[in-house]
Amino acid sequence: MSSPERIYSGSIRAFSLIFVALGLLILISTLSHGGGPLSLGTLLGLAFLAVGVARLWLSGTFRGWRRGRGGSDG
Numbered sequence: 001m002s003s004p005e006r007i008y009s010g011s012i013r014a015f016s017l018i019f020v021a022l023g024l025l026i027l028i029s030t031l032s033h034g035g036g037p038l039s040l041g042t043l044l045g046l047a048f049l050a051v052g053v054a055r056l057w058l059s060g061t062f063r064g065w066r067r068g069r070g071g072s073d074g
Contacts, residue, residue, distance in 0.1 A: 012059050019052030 023045045030041030 009059065012055065016052045016055040016059070019048050019055065021052075023047070023049030023052060 025045075026041055026048060027045035030039055030045060033041075035041045
């Protein structure tokens, strides 16, 4: 893989992990402050978490982990 492709795939993984971390932090903060399952913080946290995980899945990161490798197929 050439350098620009590696930078692109690395940045996709980094931003996806940031979205997952933000989603978890929003969920933890909301639930620790007494937010319910339909509160805005819970919904936003779940949305951030879903976007991050979906982007990691689409980039092939999870598919590589299932086969015991750390990256995508290409």
